[in-house]
Amino acid sequence: MTAKAEILIVDDEANTLASLSRAFRLAGHEATVCDNAVRALEIAKSKPFDLILSDVVMPGRDGLTLLEDLKTAGVQAPVVMMSGQAHIEMAVKATRLGALDFLEKPLSTDKLLLTVENALKLKRLETENRDLRSRVGKHEIVWKGEAMRRVMAQIDRVAASEARVCIYGETGTGKELAARTLHEKSPRKAGPFITLNCAAVPAELIESELFGHEKGSFTGAAQRHIGKFEQAHRGTLFLDEIGDMPLAMQAKLLRVLEEGEVERVGGDKSIPVDVRVIVATHRNLEDLVKEGKFRQDLFHRVYVFPLILPPLRTRREDIPVLLEHFAAQVCLQNGWKPVPFTAEAVEALQRYSWPGNVREMRNVVERLLLLAVAGEVDRATVELALPEAQTATSDTGSGPLSSRVAQYEREVILAELQRQKHHITNTAKALGLERSHLYKKCQALGIDLRAVRGTAPGAVR
Structure with a gap:
């Protein structure tokens, strides 16, 4: 078997549960067993599985009803149905409801393991396709100069490890993009990439966002919520602007990093999580430690490998290729014809200070293309779209x-x-x-x- 899978087995016969779980565990997989459809739905909603294997005929709610409930609840795991009373109509109905396969009892161990392998391949393909769709029209790391060459070399070096990375950079330098690139170059690339901006979540909600909560655990908790750590299981969790995380939350994050398990708000059990954590900040964490605003023990946990992203004003040799990249991207998204930049326009944009860095450039390029006349972006277009460039590009005079x-x-x-x-x-x-x-x-x-x-x-x- 090429990979380890987590499997949920649903059957009202204890002997079937015991034999199937033993067969899967001997093959290196993890098996969770359940003897009824109602409980199975709750388990499937609370934890991600690679495959759900369910009997059709069970007292109370049957397997086909469970299959419908799983799809309604948004459970992504592929479902394989099995029955000792199989017939064509039952198999057709299961397939129409979204079942991956339909197996007839008694079950062959070889057939079972092959089904698991096919399910894992399908899940991997679906994940890759979903990632590709989500990335259409988004940024890629585009560079030409020495500064970013060094950054990319560091990313290549650390990506293959499990080391925690702390990404430093001004707002708009592409910290999330660097974290995603680390994930995609890592052994965890088939797993999820989950993000949380610590500065954007109210202090009273950040614990629930990270660790999840149980239904009724606080006012407004109408249903169970799976936190970012559980969502990122077997993948990467990117915590942006970690310097803005409240001190009380920092202590709880430290415990999770040390023990590798989370406890939902209102929950009474620990849930193991296998997550690589990457953090980012535009603030100096060492200064925050000295000021008592960031825990020193957490600093040493997350500051294993610092990755410093240079601001755009220090990598001006990258500006022409970035302009070309963003212009092509904007034109493709809007169905526009390509619009060239004159040499004078590129020079003016290279001299601008870019306080918003690459993020600002993406927005400015779209503005320039909207304002362009005569089929090109010239110096006049730049000055119209970016009046600040006239101040920032003035002569700095002579002298030392x-x-x-x-x-x-x-x-x-x-x-x-x-x-x-x-x-x-x-x-x-x-x-x-x-x-x-x-x-x-x-x-x-x-x-x-x-x-x-x-x-x-x-x-x-």
Whole structure:
């Protein structure tokens, strides 16, 4: 057998359950047994299986009714029906209801194991097709220069291991894309890739999102919810912006990473999970540890292999190929004819600071193509779509390198302040800085933020 499978066996005969589970376990699989359809439905909804094997004739709810209930509940596992009273009509009905196969009792062990192998192949193909469909029109890692070559080499090196990876990068640099690439290059690529943005989930709900909850465990818990860890079983869980996770939740996450099992909110049993965890943040976790905002023991658990994604402004040699990639993507999605970029337009875009990084570029390219006239994107189109580029691309003057860099930084900050309508917190986030660091940088560069307070009351917060 090429892979290990988790199988749910449903039959009202104890001898059948015992013999089938023994045969599967001897073949290296895991078997869960159940003697009625009602309980089987609950088990199938609470845990993912690779195959469900069910008898047709059972007291109470029969196997065909169970098959309908499984499909209605959205259970993805393939179902094989079996019966000692098989006839053509029964087999046809089972097939129409979505059964993968129909086996006649007494069962042949060789036939059973072949059925499991076929089910695993089918599930793998369906997963691959689903992933391909979900990725149509989405980003790929596109690069040309040395900075991203080093990043890709690191991804190739660490992907084959089970090491936890901490991805650092400003907003919009492609942290989720890097995590997905790690998953797709890993031995877990046939498993699920599940994501959770820790900054986007309210503190009171994040435990339920990660670990799940039982029906009635709190107000509004109308039914059982399977958490991200269980969803990611045998795959990868990507926790974005982990630096924003509440301290109380950090302690519970640490326990799961150490013990490899979760307990649903309102539950009374531990559930083993086999998950590779990849985390990402735009914040400096070491600084957060010093400030008491991030647990040091959790830091050492997740910070095994740091992967630092460079901001787009430091990889300008990649901008032409990214422009070509995004332009082709946008045109394909909208059914437009290809639109070229003039050399002057590319040069202007290369000189822009790209505070929103690659994510911003994708949106800007779509805007440029909508504004393009005469079948091309020229310098005038860039200035129309991106007025900030005129400020960011101004001459940094002459003199020592340090003074030129300071002048460039000053212009970038001023442009971003204008872009964010003088909102200091948003400006700091867009530039990948802590608010306190932005204040210090502005003080060093002679930018008077008191003037900002005067011109935009209420914007500084």
